[in-house]
Amino acid sequence: MIEITPIEVQEKLKMNKTIHLIDVREVDEVKERKIAQAIHIPLGLLEFRMHELDKDIEYTMVCRSGGRSGRAVQLLEAHGFKVVNMVGGMNDWEGPVE
Template identity: 65%
Template sequence: MKEILPNEVEALLKGGKPINVVDVREVEEVKAGKIPHAIHIPLGLLEFKMQDLDKSKEYIMVCRSGGRSSRAAKLLENHGYKVINMTGGMLDWKGPTE
């Protein structure tokens, strides 16, 4: 599984290149803030919502600390999606939130 650091994700955001971030935290966690333009799909719903994602795009998976996003990345990878896990999760995120 490919991995990326939070500061690398922030650099991609600042670079203006479109990136696809999927936040798999629970609703209450996301209310505290998420990476701008991230798609919110709680981990428990990902299996049922994955068909809404485009297999031609690459997705950066995010959670609180990196554990749930790792599980989400493995699930999507097993179904043919291109994914990268953001290690450290939102605990290590220093960039902007919305």
């Protein structure tokens, strides 16, 4: 599993590099705070919404601490997607939120 740290994600965003973030946390967690660029797809719905994603794009998965996003990475990799896990998740995120 490929991993990236929250600091590395923040650096990419600061440099205006294209990064496709998917937040797999639950609705109530996302309401508290979310990375502005992230698309919200709860982990429980990810399998049913995979058709919305493009296999030619690399996605970075985000959750609270890195566990659920790790499971999301495994699911998507098994279906041929290019995915990266943001280790530490929102617990370690120090960048801007909405």
